[in-house]
Amino acid sequence: MAPANRARAALTHAAQKAHQRSEGPPRTSREALSTWARAHMPDRELLVLSNREPWSHVQGDDGPRAVRNAGGLTVALDAVMQALGGVWVAHGSGDADRETVDERDRVACPPGRPRYQLRRVWLSAEEQAGYYSGFANSALWPLCHVVYVRPRFALSDWEHYQAVNRRFAEAVLAEAGDRPALVFIQDYHLALAAKYLKEARPDLQVSLFWHIPWPNPEVFRVLPWGREILEGMLANDVLGFHIRRHAMNFMDCVSDTLEARVDVERMAVDRGSRRTWVRPFAISVDAEELSVLADSAETVRAAERIRGELGAEGCRVVLGVDRLDYTKGLTERFAAYDRFLEKHEHWRGRVVFIQVAVPSRIELPEYRAVGDSVRAWTQVLNRRFPREAGPTVHLIERNLDFRDLVPLYRLADVCMVTSLHDGMNLVAKEYVAASPDLDGALVLSPFTGAARELEPAWIVSPYDQEGMADALAQALDTPEAERRERMGRLRETVLRHNIFDWTLEVLDTIVGLGLRTPAAFRPPDAPDANGTPAAADGTPDAGGDS
Ligand code: ADQ
Numbered sequence: 001m002a003p004a005n006r007a008r009a010a011l012t013h014a015a016q017k018a019h020q021r022s023e024g025p026p027r028t029s030r031e032a033l034s035t036w037a038r039a040h041m042p043d044r045e046l047l048v049l050s051n052r053e054p055w056s057h058v059q060g061d062d063g064p065r066a067v068r069n070a071g072g073l074t075v076a077l078d079a080v081m082q083a084l085g086g087v088w089v090a091h092g093s094g095d096a097d098r099e100t101v102d103e104r105d106r107v108a109c110p111p112g113r114p115r116y117q118l119r120r121v122w123l124s125a126e127e128q129a130g131y132y133s134g135f136a137n138s139a140l141w142p143l144c145h146v147v148y149v150r151p152r153f154a155l156s157d158w159e160h161y162q163a164v165n166r167r168f169a170e171a172v173l174a175e176a177g178d179r180p181a182l183v184f185i186q187d188y189h190l191a192l193a194a195k196y197l198k199e200a201r202p203d204l205q206v207s208l209f210w211h212i213p214w215p216n217p218e219v220f221r222v223l224p225w226g227r228e229i230l231e232g233m234l235a236n237d238v239l240g241f242h243i244r245r246h247a248m249n250f251m252d253c254v255s256d257t258l259e260a261r262v263d264v265e266r267m268a269v270d271r272g273s274r275r276t277w278v279r280p281f282a283i284s285v286d287a288e289e290l291s292v293l294a295d296s297a298e299t300v301r302a303a304e305r306i307r308g309e310l311g312a313e314g315c316r317v318v319l320g321v322d323r324l325d326y327t328k329g330l331t332e333r334f335a336a337y338d339r340f341l342e343k344h345e346h347w348r349g350r351v352v353f354i355q356v357a358v359p360s361r362i363e364l365p366e367y368r369a370v371g372d373s374v375r376a377w378t379q380v381l382n383r384r385f386p387r388e389a390g391p392t393v394h395l396i397e398r399n400l401d402f403r404d405l406v407p408l409y410r411l412a413d414v415c416m417v418t419s420l421h422d423g424m425n426l427v428a429k430e431y432v433a434a435s436p437d438l439d440g441a442l443v444l445s446p447f448t449g450a451a452r453e454l455e456p457a458w459i460v461s462p463y464d465q466e467g468m469a470d471a472l473a474q475a476l477d478t479p480e481a482e483r484r485e486r487m488g489r490l491r492e493t494v495l496r497h498n499i500f501d502w503t504l505e506v507l508d509t510i511v512g513l514g515l516r517t518p519a520a521f522r523p524p525d526a527p528d529a530n531g532t533p534a535a536a537d538g539t540p541d542a543g544g545d546s
Contacts, residue, residue: 028500029288033076034083036504040511044205045179046086047172049193050186051132053118054078055109056094064096066111073186073211075286076503082115087175089168092120105171121171123164130160133363136189139223144188144212145327146219147420149366153224162192165232169196176204182510185236187211192232202523207238207510209281212423213449214246217256227257234260234269234276237517238510242424242449244280251278275521277513281506282453283424287433287498291491293402294410294434302407311390312352312411316476319412320353321405321427323360324370324397329418329445329462330357331370334377334393336418336468341385341392344473349387351476354408358399371397409434414475416443417450418462424449428457432494438484441475443468453493456486 028036037046054074057064068074081088088109092098101107101120108114123131134157142151168190172183185193185208194206220226230253233239241247251269255262260271269276293299307313318337322328334355341348357374361367378395385392400408409415415431425448432442432454444450444457451459460471475483 027496028498028504030079030286030500033079033500033504037080037083037507040508041084041182043180045176045181046080046084047175047181047183048077048081048086048088048186049168049172049183049190050088050090051136051189053090053092053094053097053120054081054088055107055111055118056092057096057100057107058094059096064100066100067094068110073283073499076499077184078110079500080503080507082110085116086181087117087119089119089121089171089175092122098122117175119171119175121168123167127160127164129363130154130157131164132189133361135161137361138364140188140191140229141212141327143219143223144215145421146213146215147327149326151222158225165190165192166196169193169200172197173200176201181205182507183207184209184507184510191229194235195232198235198523205510205514206236207240207506208233208236209240209506210246210250210423211242211283213421214241214249214253216249217253220249220253221256226253230254230257234258234271234274236276238277238279238506238513240279240281240506240509242280242282243452246423246449247278247280270521273521275517277509277517279509279513281502281509282449282497283426283502284494284497284499285426285429285433286500287429287495290406290409290430290433291436291495293406295436299407299410302404303411306407306411310352310354310394311387313389315350315352315389316347316413317411318351318353318414318416318472318476319408319431320355320357320416320418321408321431322355322357324357324367324374325360326366326370327420327422329420330355331373331377332420332462332465332468333416333418334374334381336462336465336472337393338377338381338384339465339469340472341381343469347473347476348385349392351392352387352390353381353393354396354412355393356396356398356400356405356408359397405430406434409440410437412440414441414443414472416472417445417448418443418468419445419448420462422448422450426450428454429494432487432490435487435491438487438491439480440487441478441483442487442490443471443475453497454490456489 052069054069056067056069058067097120105120106117109116109118134154138152139157142149182205183197188210194208197204197206223229241250247267251262251264254260254269260269262269267278269278320333322330337353359371374395378393381393382391409431417425417428419425428442428444428448428450442454442457444454444459445462446459458471458475460467462468
């Protein structure tokens with residue numbers, strides 16, 4: 001390298017380091033979350049309930065092998081569970097799961113370093129088809145996402161959904177015994193679990209986080225069992241959504257459907273003798289870990305190796321990373337890419353598009369159709385816009401390990417997130433966290449929860465093909481200084497609020513609002529702010545028999 005170039009490289013490096021320092025440390029570390037949990041939840045067991053298990057066992061050449069079902073949420077809850085040592089109840093889906101549990105269907109986790117118990121619930125193929133593929137993914141998922149895919153409402157799916165929710169609740173109750181416990185339920189697979197839990201144990205503290213959007217009443221009212229779903233959800237003490245809009249939509253649906261007092265100012269719903277607090281909590285990623293991994297020499301080397309393998313030397317790289325799901329706007333993205341190359345000719349042959357797409361819910365026809373569409377578009381684009389050094393579009397249809405995904409984030413000059421509707425979208429935040437050199441640009445759909453926080457992105461509607469093609473061109477054409485400045489602001493936002501902040505906020509709110517709930521709405525035996533148990537009629541216990 002010539003001395004002038006070396007000097008410039010050193011100055012750039014110094015400026016990046018200074019910028020990274022100015023971003024400051026994340027507010028909550030994994031250790032801080034563990035310390036908080038031990039200090040604030042010492043007297044009750046934590047029970048997490050989710051459809052997906054944090055660890056699966058799969059058959060390997062030398063017998064069962066433990067596989068971590070990674071994801072920001074699993075990692076954060078795993079940290080709390082390791083600190084507190086509770087029980088995680090989930091569907092046992094690995095092909096060696098049954099071989100690895102004890103007589104109570106439990107396996108100690110993390111394997112090899114046991115700190116908490118995973119209690120597996122078994123579902124038959126029929127239950128899985130009705131509860132998961134049926135009601136959860138063919139009725140609730142399209143209903144909540146409002147992307148013009150018509151939800152399917154089948155009575156047998158609904159019956160399986162109720163039965164499986166009850167099965168999960170029974171497993172939680174068996175694990176709780178008669179001890180005080182805080183149950184933290186995840187997502188739309190388990191809308192009814194709280195109701196079954198509270199029927200048996202009104203004193204349990206039960207909360208649900210809903211990871212997908214919530215529709216407005218006009219959309220919601222087509223659900224034949226809308227009343228039952230809302231009643232089930234109102235059995236929770238705290239209900240969390242990613243953004244305020246989804247929380248408000250939920251409260252509007254309650255107002256329209258049930259006899260209940262909806263207090264918009266306090267964000268609380270009172271029904272009979274129960275109160276449910278409704279709150280927004282924006283989920284995030286383990287931003288610091290991603291940033292450090294992306295900054296490592298190993299990642300930089302891997303990124304350059306991939307560049308060579310894909311024939312992308314001298315080219316800019318555009319990236320998409322998604323489950324193959326119709327809500328992610330993949331067809332719209334490919335169509336916009338086609339228009340981009342058609343209209344912005346100077347980029348032809350100078351940009352490579354990498355789409356990493358993990359197959360998802362392939363038992364459903366709508367999902368197989370997304371795969372077909374993406375494969376067809378890849379062929380069309382590669383035919384229309386050939387390049388000498390390699391294909392214009394690379395479609396990688398598999399699940400990548402984080403160590404393989406982060407180099408792609410690092411390599412990408414632009415990441416496209418084009419969801420037609422999305423609760424949050426973690427890919428947007430992962431990409432920003434994994435761009436420590438500030439060399440990147442995010443094209444982001446306004447219909448993601450993430451768009452509320454990531455305003456310096458190039459925000460454009462996936463329904464606007466022309467706009468998306470132009471936004472992509474702008475993201476590539478914008479001078480480097482502005483691109484870096486925008487990425488710097490995005491990183492500041494993502495690093496300031498990580499997945500451990502989210503977990504701490506949710507748990508702290510559950511504990512704190514439990515204390516603030518007026519006695520009239522508190523279940524018998526639940527302690528008030530002074531730790532005084534309430535009397536059976538809900539009034540505070542006078543503390544003696546005099
Ligand atoms: P998802 O709809 O699954 O999550 P998203 O938030 O983007 O969507 O998370 C996807 C995760 O899967 C990311 O961590 C990403 O890295 C990973 N992933 C995607 N494709 C992959 C591949 N090919 N290989 C490896 N990993 C891949 C739901 C809601 C979202 C909400 C999250 C969390 O739909 O709106 O943000 O839950 O609450």
